[in-house]
Amino acid sequence: MSETPVNLDELRNRIDAIDTEILRLISERATCAQTVAQVKTAEDPHAVFYRPEREAQVLRRIMALNAGPLDSEEMARLFREIMSACLALEQPVKVAYLGPEGTFTQQAALKHFGESAKSLPMAAIDEVFREVEAGAANYGVVPVENSTEGVVNHTLDSFMDSSMKISGEVVLRIHHHLLVSSTTRQDKISRIYSHPQSFAQCRKWLDAHYPQAERVPVSSNAEAARLVKTEWHSAAIAGDMAAKLYGLDKIAEKIEDRPDNSTRFLIIGHESVPMSGDDKTSLVVAMRNQPGALHDLLEPFHRHQIDLTRLETRPSRTGAWNYVFFIDFKGHIDQPVVVAMLEEVRLRAAEVKVLGSYPQGVL
Numbered sequence: 001m002s003e004t005p006v007n008l009d010e011l012r013n014r015i016d017a018i019d020t021e022i023l024r025l026i027s028e029r030a031t032c033a034q035t036v037a038q039v040k041t042a043e044d045p046h047a048v049f050y051r052p053e054r055e056a057q058v059l060r061r062i063m064a065l066n067a068g069p070l071d072s073e074e075m076a077r078l079f080r081e082i083m084s085a086c087l088a089l090e091q092p093v094k095v096a097y098l099g100p101e102g103t104f105t106q107q108a109a110l111k112h113f114g115e116s117a118k119s120l121p122m123a124a125i126d127e128v129f130r131e132v133e134a135g136a137a138n139y140g141v142v143p144v145e146n147s148t149e150g151v152v153n154h155t156l157d158s159f160m161d162s163s164m165k166i167s168g169e170v171v172l173r174i175h176h177h178l179l180v181s182s183t184t185r186q187d188k189i190s191r192i193y194s195h196p197q198s199f200a201q202c203r204k205w206l207d208a209h210y211p212q213a214e215r216v217p218v219s220s221n222a223e224a225a226r227l228v229k230t231e232w233h234s235a236a237i238a239g240d241m242a243a244k245l246y247g248l249d250k251i252a253e254k255i256e257d258r259p260d261n262s263t264r265f266l267i268i269g270h271e272s273v274p275m276s277g278d279d280k281t282s283l284v285v286a287m288r289n290q291p292g293a294l295h296d297l298l299e300p301f302h303r304h305q306i307d308l309t310r311l312e313t314r315p316s317r318t319g320a321w322n323y324v325f326f327i328d329f330k331g332h333i334d335q336p337v338v339v340a341m342l343e344e345v346r347l348r349a350a351e352v353k354v355l356g357s358y359p360q361g362v363l
Helices: 008-043 052-065 072-090 104-113 125-133 153-160 196-201 203-209 221-228 240-246 293-303 336-348
Strands: 094-098 118-122 139-146 165-173 177-180 191-194 214-217 234-238 249-252 262-269 279-287 308-315 323-330 349-359
Touching: 008 072, 052 072, 052 165, 052 349, 094 104, 094 125, 104 118, 104 139, 104 165, 104 240, 104 262, 118 125, 125 139, 125 153, 125 262, 139 153, 153 308, 153 323, 177 221, 177 240, 191 196, 191 221, 196 203, 196 214, 196 234, 221 234, 221 240, 234 240, 279 293, 279 336, 293 308, 293 323, 293 336, 336 349
Parallel strands: 094 118, 094 139, 165 349, 191 214, 191 234
Antiparallel strands: 139 262, 165 262, 177 234, 177 249, 279 323, 279 349, 308 323
């Protein structure tokens, strides 16, 4: 073997020096964050410390400046945790999410707010809305659509009666695993627990590998993982967080039928979000029941060259066979072109409700 061209002791000393400098700079950043909190509080005792548009701008800047060898998303995740810890020094963020602990929604909440946020599990989507409305949580995280199974209707329906605003989004790649406990007899698995959406996302794999096993739907994948701990002949479909939380083993990984399986989650809060430079807006629009209503709704978007990213319909609460439209588009309500488009839509619609303008998901 050839001699090592670089002295390892010198490299380790250099790493130690770099670590010391990183530590100094992180501490300096944290001190600066504390000063920001003091200035904000002096100006306004009810100041808002978490600024979604500012965090999105910081993360985009980091990703643009990153020259490797770590990829840009990994680098942004590191900075997300630094920002999360610094924000906790200013004011800890309380985040309600669709529980129980170990769900993909909790994973999305931690991805968006970082590990320093205090996450509060709720039993249902409408409870997440109520927790934020009551002020018991600063923000809430709810699933809104899956790339395989489509929209989450409970979330859309909750927006119809709520005053909450959307302040952000996060897209999470969903990987499902088949999990068992240490006491499971793997050759005798006759029952599989999971959430109905997960069964739907893994249908082909289950048909091929466990066609005779009973599929038992439960309220969440975390609940499925909990049940498996007490049975010797069952398995659960769940993700990494649930596997770690309940100490389960993976006997098959990434069993979802589509490798690009993703779920989009929305962040809900009380405040409107200023422009970040790369934003989305969500609306609920009720149209009058007349011929050409959908065309009348969409024509201003086309003429103003505004990019629609989602269009869904839900039954209206006001009468049988009346519907409302949920619309996502690229842009912010403070942009002049969006203001002009919305003025036209309001003239044509029975009702328009802006759910929020917010930064497009960075991570």
